[in-house]
Amino acid sequence: MKEIQIKSTLQVYDSFEELPEDIQDLMQKSFDIRDKAYAPYSEFLVGAALLLENGEVVLGNNQENACYPSGLCAERVAIFYAGANFPGIPIIKMALSAKSLKHQLITPTPPCGACRQSIAEYELNQKKPIEIFFMGETGKVVKSYSLANLLPLIFDNSYL
Structure with a gap:
């Protein structure tokens, strides 16, 4: 038996105001769309703002449903919209x-597993x-350089 150790490196900003200006602008867009989320069951609102390589900003918020598994998280709403409308343009x-x-x-608050x-x-x-x-509503902001962190x-297509 061999033990392996996995390490992730993240940056933590003390507040929204400490972020670079371009990230403050992107985060503000996530606030604005977050407050339009449809979350009558959990009362937990999430907003996502994606900057694409072509300069487009794509927004998404969580959309709940009385049949809980039928809802969708903000991150997936935004990323699937980007994939559908800007195929091949990197996020x-x-x-x-x-x-x-x-x-x-x-x-x-990081993205969920899905x-x-x-x-x-x-x-x-x-x-x-x-x-x-x-980030949450206020407070610290965490930055990950990659989803891999x-x-x-x-799990990727190499296993299929």
């Missing part, structure tokens, strides 16, 4: 923000990392 950066209507959310797998598919296909910035043992 450069992604800004994610989350907000609870039940309590103040100050903990940086979203990580979906983002991985795009990052692997484009052969370029996607910088991911994520958040999902180090990626």
Whole structure:
């Protein structure tokens, strides 16, 4: 038996104001779209803003459904929209923000497992990392240089 160790490197900003100006702009877009999310069941709102290599910004928010598995997370709404409308255009950066209507959310909130797998598919296909910035409603912001930092043992088409 052999033990392996997996290491991820992330950057943590103390606040939104500490972010570079271009990332503040992208994160602000995630705030704006987050507040339009359809989340009557969880009251947990998520916004995603993606910057594409061609300069386009694609937005998405979570869309819930009374039949819970039929809803979709903000990250997948945005990334699938980008894939459908801008095929082959790499995603450069992604800004994610989350907000609870039940309590103040100050903990940086990363993508769920299903979203990580979906983002991985795009990052692997484009052969370029996607910088991911994520935060709660306020507080610290975490930056990952690549989805691979958040999902180090990626399942990809090489297994198929």
